[in-house]
Amino acid sequence: MSDKVNLTIDGVEVQAEPGSMIIQAAMDNGMYIPYLCYYPGMKPYGACRMCVVKAESPTPDGTYRALPGSPASCTTPVSEGMRVETNSEDTVGLRKGIMELLISEHPHGCLNCHRIDLCGPTDVCLRHVSVNDRCVTCPKNERCELKDTVRYMEMELTTPLTYNNRHLPLEVKDPFWDMDMNLCIVCSRCVRACDEVRGDSAITLKDRSGRSIIGTAAGTSLLESGCEFCGACIDVCPTGAIVEREYKWDKAVEQVSTTCPHCPVGCQLDLDVNKRNKVVRSIPNRQAEANMGMACFKGKFGLDFVNKKNKLKKPMIRRNSDLEEVTWPEALDFLSEKLSGYTSDDYALISSSKGTNEDNYTAQKFVRRVMKSNNINVSSNSRPKLVSALQSSIGDDSATNTIWNLLNSEVILLVSANITEEQNVASVPIKQAIAKGAKLIVIDQRETELTRYATKWIRPLVNSESNLIGGMLRSILDQSLEDHDFATEHCEGYDEFRNSLWNFDLVKVSAETGIPQEEIVELAQLFGKSESSSILYGLETVSEEHVDRTVKSLVDLALVTGNIGNKSSGIYPLYGGANQQGSKDMGCVPDFLPGHRPVDAAGLNLDEISNACSSGKVKALHLIGDELFHNNPDREEFLENIKSLELLIVHESFESDITKMADVVLPSAVFAEKKGTYTNMEGRVHRLRAAIGPAGDEDEDWRILSQLAGRLGSNELSYSSSDEILTEITGEVESYKNIRVEKLGTAGQMRKIEPQKDYLLSPLEFTQNEGIEVNEQYPLIFAPGRVLFDADRDAGIVTENDQNSITRTEVIEMNSGDAEQAGISEGDAVKILGENFELIGNAHLNGLHSGMVATTTLFGSLIESLNKSTEPDPMSKIENLRLCKVRVEKV
């Protein structure tokens, strides 16, 4: 017997999931019921009453009993044998009445203008309606759900009710968004999206009845109300009440679905392109399995760089110490002549993590086949150890489960990752899982957004994470919380692993990590007792030399508790770079060929390349993109090192400090001009589609390299399209064998990794912890934190030039002993001095580990600075919250 519910809608017999609402059942079966407040994926609400229907359900004696009144189909669940009538005369009349009431407070000249059928989107209004509610005064003109609904209902062109303009002031002082409450129909979708879907509750419905309005509690600014500027409220707004500020009035002539270039989640975005070849809006795709209709501040508001006028448009070569613009043939001739003087070890290429699989496949092939070198890498791969243990133990270096399966995890362990800012959308299922009752453990020295949601927030001593996890493992085994069958049947090296844990005596672990024994035991219980536990790690605060060890311990933790290969748990490495996964699969690494086949002699890694530039070992450096060592203290050193090069070639879209030093600058296409594929952190292959045409002569990197190879006498790289390269990739890379261009819809296609026969448990090593090296000038370690919302302290909002900004005194957390030594007492004004920054605040003495200071700033301040930034692409240059050396002085 089917477990579906059978009902009749307008005489048609349909089936629906038990517990689903009538409106959903109708939509699933291709029937439309007008609605305004309903939104798929959100809880039933029933605010607008537009979806009212007549319904009756069978009684035991064989007759039908009508449901009282006119129930809203979005809040009425289906039941067996139910009969629903959606368009009876009464119902339609009722709907029209409701709509009349609704539009009596919404400017509706645009809704029922009699020229609707005559007027095209580009026509000038002939003023058939009053000036202040003409359709062109609404930013959602032609995209308005209210208008569509009014048209569907074939409303009369006049309404008996006079329009009452509420004359509410526009809210335009916060970054990125505009709010016009005169257009609001109080459907409350935005409030629900913020609360139910994103878990933020940054906006609320204020006041009641006719005065209802969307706003924040303090009534001041989103900067301090916990907003993450993800734009979810904008995406769900049915009218023009909440809109993006940039290109607010621009209309799209085309919508192109592509992949976001900002992080490895790989959000699918629908880009609105206007008639002037500009990307005017980005709307996350609801069918996409990677992001489920979600985006973040980067994907929503951080794509305007593709429209910047100062994009590089012509190739440039350095002649007589000046860069001068030349044509492509000139540039390529010049470059091929120069390059022919370098081979193998003299040459290195670093490709971009924003490059497509096709770009990076071509790049590594160019280096290996044409330049005969293995000095190839991708710029974001500065910490290869972050995933190497994952590769060796589990057989793949990507996440072992999908992002949205995190929803089903009972316990989530997050180790040292500021996921809200770095891989934002992956934090959405985490917050939703917590709302459903999941427990979150955060191990991080810094206070990040998710520490607010944590059941346990553990701040171990710096670099003691691997010992802490070792201690957890020891305690799990001591309490027999391991999945013994899984560990012995599916893993190799169990005995050796178990023996290595004898070193992790909890007394020792507690001393090394600064975490009390009871807490370690509690963590072990929390993690070990749950049916499904997931691990996400970024190890952003862990020093390079401890990364491998820490990853091994985390992989062991996942394996020993049987959380690999299970539907609702897994281990997720978090790194930067939108296409790092794909680049590595393509062999854009010094030690592996495409498809993870080892090379005979590995080339140089990123640090080695940087050093080799200064020592003269590498004489010609080829950079695709200039993001190498961005937000990293090593950047300065790298810039110094490349001064010694004989030849510096840069493919870039914008002028930067590196292009100014280059001998050859080749204009490279931005993501919105590219065709190709990206692979996200789950191993899902997504498509990039060209949304806009090139502004000048810029070209895709694969084509540049292909032409260059031709001039250097190789015909192995003569491709005519990116699809042709993908076809070659599917032949070369085993895991991409099943990928087909035509199958890459918004859901993408998972690459297929043959599951390893046995997983590998690594023995763990207990280490004496050295922490981070400090010196006399900077004796303390600073852990900068950032959260969306801080209930404990007031943030003042000041308005300058009509823009809000935050002023607040930061609280600087210190260890009481350290403070006493420095003569600092509670509440004193102190200054943190780092190598290139300073910060003033009031001291707060607490149980922080000796040798550390910490502070927590508001995300609103970051957003403010991004909004004001003059950089072409500020979102990809956000400073990571890294630990650093500081000293503290009393002011």
Add this chain to the structure above:
Amino acid sequence: MTTEKDNLRTSIKEAIDSQKRPTVTVLSSLLAIQDSIGYIPEEAIEEVAVHSNTSINSVFGVASFYPNFRFTPPGEHSVEVCWGPTCHLKGSTEILEIVLAKLGLVSEGDTEDGKVSFRFNTCLGACSQAPVLSLDHELYGNVDSDMAEKLLGDLDQNKTTH
């Protein structure tokens, strides 16, 4: 160093904790606070949010829904004029005009010096005495224009019984 704000927070917390009822809700906490300190300051929204494990925005949404909650400190005196049907028929319009003129107001609100808070009331529950007026929660029935003048005049000289 305790400041006025700290004291305010302390009394808010006391008000929340002193509730003797089987279920403590956002609404009951807000009511307890308003009963105790007379209004709902910003700090109260925050404290209730923390206490109920919800966001300040959700708490504010609830608080702003009910016209009975006020977000600024009340005046020293409260004046209410009944606006129910009976009082209306018995001439409360005239009383209302006198009261508003005396207080220098055009509608509900606080006087300029912040001393008196004036509100309409839909029914003060003394229809047999209509029209009714309340001064600092003390009812005055069968009010006529002279009486209203006098009562408000007394208020000026601060002679009300508290």
